Structure formats: C-alpha cells, structure tokens
Amino acid sequence: MIPVFKPRLPLVDTLLPYLKELDQNQQYTNNGPLLLRFEERLADHFKVSADQLCTSANGTLALIQMLKSLNLPKGAICALPSWTFVASVAAVVAAELTPYFLDVDESTWALSPDHVLHALRTTEVRAVLVVAPFGAPIAFEAWEALQAKTGIPVLIDAAAGFDTFSSCQTTLPFMISLHATKVFGIGEGAIIVGDSEFIKRCRSWGQFGFQQDRVAHCAGINAKLSEYAAAVGLAGLDQWGRTRQEWQSLKNHFLQASAGFDLMPGFEGDWVSCYGQVLTLEKPSVSFETRQWWQGGCHTHPAYQHYPKMDLSVTEKLARQCWGVPYWLGLTSSQLTAIFAELRAVQRISA
Numbered sequence: 042m043i044p045v046f047k048p049r050l051p052l053v054d055t056l057l058p059y060l061k062e063l064d065q066n067q068q069y070t071n072n073g074p075l076l077l078r079f080e081e082r083l084a085d086h087f088k089v090s091a092d093q094l095c096t097s098a099n100g101t102l103a104l105i106q107m108l109k110s111l112n113l114p115k116g117a118i119c120a121l122p123s124w125t126f127v128a129s130v131a132a133v134v135a136a137e138l139t140p141y142f143l144d145v146d147e148s149t150w151a152l153s154p155d156h157v158l159h160a161l162r163t164t165e166v167r168a169v170l171v172v173a174p175f176g177a178p179i180a181f182e183a184w185e186a187l188q189a190k191t192g193i194p195v196l197i198d199a200a201a202g203f204d205t206f207s208s209c210q211t212t213l214p215f216m217i218s219l220h221a222t223k224v225f226g227i228g229e230g231a232i233i234v235g236d237s238e239f240i241k242r243c244r245s246w247g248q249f250g251f252q253q254d255r256v257a258h259c260a261g262i263n264a265k266l267s268e269y270a271a272a273v274g275l276a277g278l279d280q281w282g283r284t285r286q287e288w289q290s291l292k293n294h295f296l297q298a299s300a301g302f303d304l305m306p307g308f309e310g311d312w313v314s315c316y317g318q319v320l321t322l323e324k325p326s327v328s329f330e331t332r333q334w335w336q337g338g339c340h341t342h343p344a345y346q347h348y349p350k351m352d353l354s355v356t357e358k359l360a361r362q363c364w365g366v367p368y369w370l371g372l373t374s375s376q377l378t379a380i381f382a383e384l385r386a387v388q389r390i391s392a
C-alpha cells in the first residue's frame with residue numbers, strides 16, 4: 042500500500058562533518074556552538090535578526106512557551122480554530138488557559154478576525170491562536186489590525202509554514218514545527234519568531250526561567266534543542282534549496298494529476314508544504330493510504346469536547362470531506378497519476 046507520508050531527513054554522510062565538530066567541542070546541549078549557528082542561519086531564512094528567533098524541542102512545547110510568555114491569568118480564554126491538529130489545543134490547555142473553539146472560513150480554511158469579533162460580543166477573549174492551515178499563507182495585516190484595535194495578543198501556529206513564512210513580514214509571533222513530517226524536518230524541534238522582548242521571554246521560559254543567570258525568574262521548563270538536533274538542522278539547511286525544488290516539483294505533478302478535484306484553497310500558490318489533500322464527498326475506498334490529518338476537528342476529541350465553542354459547521358464539513366492522500370518526496374508522477382485515476386473512478390470525476 043502506498044503510504045500517505047514518508048519522511049526524508051538528511052543522510053548520514055551529510056551529517057558527519059557536524060558530528061565530528063561535536064566530538065571536538067564535547068558540548069552536547071545548552072546553547073552549544075552548533076545550535077547558535079543553526080539559529081543564526083534560521084534567522085537569515087526568516088529574514089529576521091538572531092534575537093528575534095529561538096528554537097524549541099518541538100512545536101507543541103514552543104506553543105506553550107509562546108502562550109506562557111503572554112503572562113495571562115490562569116483560565117483566561119484563548120480563541121482558536123477547532124480545524125487544526127490537536128497539538129494547538131493541547132498547548133492552550135497545558136498553558137493553563139481555556140480554549141474557545143471558533144469556526145474557519147470555507148474560502149481559506151483559516152480563522153478570520155470576524156470570527157473573533159463575533160465571539161467578543163459574548164466572551165472575554167484574552168488571546169487568539171491563529172492557525173496557518175497546512176502551512177498556507179494567512180492574512181497578517183487583518184490580524185495585526187485586530188490586535189491593534191482590541192489589544193488582544195494574536196499568536197500564529199504556522200507548524201507547516203517553514204517555506205511560506207520565510208518571506209512574510211509580520212510583527213505577530215509565529216511558530217514553525219521541525220517535526221519529521223514537515224518540509225524541513227529534523228526529527229523533533231521547532232522555531233519561534235517574534236520581537237526580541239517576546240523571544241527573550243520564550244527563551245527564558247524554555248530554559249527553566251533562567252536569563253543570564255541560573256535563577257528561575259519564572260516557573261519555566263526545559264525546551265532546549267540538543268547539538269545533535271542542530272547538526273541535523275544545519276545539514277538540512279545546506280540542502281534546503283534542492284529540497285525545496287523537489288517539493289515544488291511534487292506539487293506541480295500533484296496539481297497536474299488532480300485536475301477536476303477540489304483541493305485546499307491557495308494550494309497552487311508559490312509555497313511548498315508537506316500535505317496533499319483532496320475534498321471528496323465521502324471516505325474514499327482506495328488501495329493507497331488516506332488520512333484525515335486533523336480528524337474531526339479538535340472539539341470532537343474526548344479530551345476537548347467539554348470546552349466552549351461557537352457554531353462549527355464549516356469545520357465539520359471540512360472534517361468529513363478533507364482527505365490526505367500520498368504526498369512525499371520520492372513519490373513519482375506515475376504513482377500520482379495512478380492515485381488520481383483510482384480516486385476519479387471511485388468519485389466518478391472526469392479529468
């Protein structure tokens with residue numbers, strides 16, 4: 042069976058020069074030289090200065106770091122879309138905030154400021170966690186305007202946005218996951234980008250609350266990335282230009298093969314992500330693996346069912362119709378053609 046995803050990380054030969062440095066340095070974590078270099082190169086990638094970015098052990102922890110850095114009172118309401126991976130709401134709950142599920146726009150699959158303004162009529166929303174759906178671009182200006190108008194802090198979960206967010210000029214803090222499933226994966230890891238004061242708070246929270254000293258200024262946690270992870274990251278950055286071209290070529294083949302299908306909004310844009318999805322009327326019964334990447338929406342999981350929510354009809358429709366199909370580096374154009382021929386046969390769609 043063709044799997045829905047196959048990760049590809051840097052091969053061992055490309056890691057060796059960095060691992061040899063590690064042998065020399067004998068520093069394995071705690072902001073070692075490889076991590077500092079990795080962060081500097083990431084800052085170049087996102088076109089920010091080194092003090093506007095920090096790394097974290099994974100995306101879920103990075104979201105908790107960001108939410109904790111807002112210094113909101115325990116139980117304060119954080120609005121977020123239900124149409125996201127459960128990690129978003131898990132972070133809100135772990136940060137001791139109360140999640141409030143909002144719906145998304147069908148034309149973007151993302152939350153809009155109008156959803157938040159509507160919620161504000163009845164609920165005291167204290168923070169907003171916007172999700173860039175499957176790495177798609179989002180309307181920053183509208184969110185910056187909402188933050189300026191209401192004073193409510195807006196954070197962005199751009200877990201799959203390593204490529205999309207490389208050229209964005211937003212003042213809003215965002216998180217990128219470096220999980221093995223992402224276009225730029227290192228196994229586990231994440232990046233936070235924001236203004237230097239915000240990043241200072243995130244760093245401190247992710248390093249036991251320490252600042253320049255060994256004193257806990259806040260009740261932080263350990264979210265550090267090791268030198269081994271940084272070595273994988275540096276090797277990955279060395280190859281990023283080529284890797285991106287491969288993702289772009291996969292996307293071009295996918296777009297050709299999927300003619301006649303409804304895809305995620307904006308998928309044809311100039312950005313690459315790790316998700317190939319189609320909208321179908323029912324679960325496709327096919328020979329290859331399919332996956333509901335975001336299942337039924339966060340509000341359907343037993344752990345999160347009891348949290349407050351607005352009408353979620355778009356989320357529920359997307360949850361029924363949105364199916365991840367095989368999409369990974371190494372998948373050939375003939376495999377994609379066969380995948381869509383089979384989908385066409387079961388969905389009775391003509392090319």
Ligand SMILES: Cc1ncc(COP(=O)(O)O)c(C=O)c1O
Nearest residue numbers: 099100101126128129200218220
């Ligand atoms: C939207 C979203 N948020 C958060 C995460 C969590 O990231 P991580 O797996 O690095 O913890 C993911 C992971 O795929 C995600 O898709």
